Amino acid sequence: MSAEPILRLETLSVDFPAPRGGRFRVLDRVSLEVGAGETVGILGESGSGKSVTALAVMGLLDRSAVVAGGRILFEGEDLLGLPEARLRRLRGRRLSMVFQHPRRALNPVRPVGKQISDVLRAHAGLSRRQARDEAVAMLAGVGIPDPAARASAYPHELSGGTCQRVMVALALACAPRLLIADEPTTGLDVTTQALILDLVAGLARERGMAMIFITHDLALAAERCDRLAVMHAGQLVETGPTAAIVERPRHPYTRRLLRATPGTGARLEDLVGVPGLAPDLSRADLPACRFQERCELRIDRCRTEVPPLQPRAPGHCAACWTVAA
Numbered sequence: 618m619s620a621e622p623i624l625r626l627e628t629l630s631v632d633f634p635a636p637r638g639g640r641f642r643v644l645d646r647v648s649l650e651v652g653a654g655e656t657v658g659i660l661g662e663s664g665s666g667k668s669v670t671a672l673a674v675m676g677l678l679d680r681s682a683v684v685a686g687g688r689i690l691f692e693g694e695d696l697l698g699l700p701e702a703r704l705r706r707l708r709g710r711r712l713s714m715v716f717q718h719p720r721r722a723l724n725p726v727r728p729v730g731k732q733i734s735d736v737l738r739a740h741a742g743l744s745r746r747q748a749r750d751e752a753v754a755m756l757a758g759v760g761i762p763d764p765a766a767r768a769s770a771y772p773h774e775l776s777g778g779t780c781q782r783v784m785v786a787l788a789l790a791c792a793p794r795l796l797i798a799d800e801p802t803t804g805l806d807v808t809t810q811a812l813i814l815d816l817v818a819g820l821a822r823e824r825g826m827a828m829i830f831i832t833h834d835l836a837l838a839a840e841r842c843d844r845l846a847v848m849h850a851g852q853l854v855e856t857g858p859t860a861a862i863v864e865r866p867r868h869p870y871t872r873r874l875l876r877a878t879p880g881t882g883a884r885l886e887d888l889v890g891v892p893g894l895a896p897d898l899s900r901a902d903l904p905a906c907r908f909q910e911r912c913e914l915r916i917d918r919c920r921t922e923v924p925p926l927q928p929r930a931p932g933h934c935a936a937c938w939t940v941a942a
């Protein structure tokens with residue numbers, strides 16, 4: 618990775634109000650780096666904290682969330698505590714996100730071409746005409762046929778796949794330094810999925826953009842990402858180069874995930890290989906390693922002391938008391 622990563626999360630912790638009063642920790646000291654031109658896949662079961670991590674970076678966490686500690690360094694600047702106006706300027710210009718549900722993320726009462734030209738005008742200072750032409754060119758760039766006509770369509774007039782392409786065009790409109798794609802192809806057919814992922818990967822390579830790819834689909838992440846970060850119940854348990862993790866996973870949870878993944882398209886929740894449920898994060902007696910109760914290798918220490926993320930091979934770290942190297 619280049620000397621200075623585009624994004625560096627340092628021991629980021631996020632709490633939400635607990636149903637019975639107090640707070641519970643949904644992100645527990647998460648540290649992660651993403652370099653220029655690099656795609657990092659964040660993997661984990663539902664509720665493991667992938668979206669909360671993404672929303673924290675974007676400054677779009679629910680108002681009830683409390684950032685309990687850590688830093689979010691974007692190009693060296695801590696995003697936490699930045700005034701909202703400055704964050705808003707960063708979003709869409711240097712930081713962008715493709716959401717899980719494009720129809721919900723797009724403005725339903727504005728034609729899609731206008732939504733893209735709004736971004737171009739606000740952030741790149743283009744004239745109305747330049748922005749309109751550029752928006753049509755961007756729709757063509759994401760493979761939408763007859764882009765000039767589609768530019769004046771409203772989201773409800775377009776298919777799910779086309780809306781997702783519009784989201785990608787919107788997210789890339791101002792050539793961000795970091796793109797976060799949260800399950801960007803959920804609900805799309807395999808062909809459209811591959812087209813969209815190829816498109817984003819191509820642009821990322823071309824522009825040296827950093828990318829975070831959030832998914833449940835381990836096989837897809839293995840195919841698309843340079844590095845992987847595996848999360849379980851709000852804790853980052855393993856991170857490293859994709860090939861190293863796939864060939865020799867160190868954390869017992871990652872090993873189970875790999876054993877449970879027969880091939881591309883398999884979704885973790887469909888599989889039986891990871892026994893037990895992730896713990897209820899609002900429980901008062903949560904073990905220090907949140908995988909402890911599901912782990913066949915557990916020792917007493919796992920209940921009381923959080924294992925640090927430690928290097929096991931170059932660039933490959935795992936947080937576990939029981940794996941030696």
Ligand SMILES: Nc1ncnc2c1ncn2[C@@H]1O[C@H](COP(=O)(O)OP(=O)(O)OP(=O)(O)O)[C@@H](O)[C@H]1O
Nearest residue numbers: 633643661662663664665666667668669670679898
């Ligand atoms: N607004 C909120 N209020 C309370 N708890 C929340 C809120 N948003 C998320 N959480 C909790 O934070 C935890 C992490 O959720 P998150 O959405 O990040 O998981 P995820 O890994 O992205 O899951 P999925 O794959 O299902 O999207 C979960 O326990 C979830 O219930």
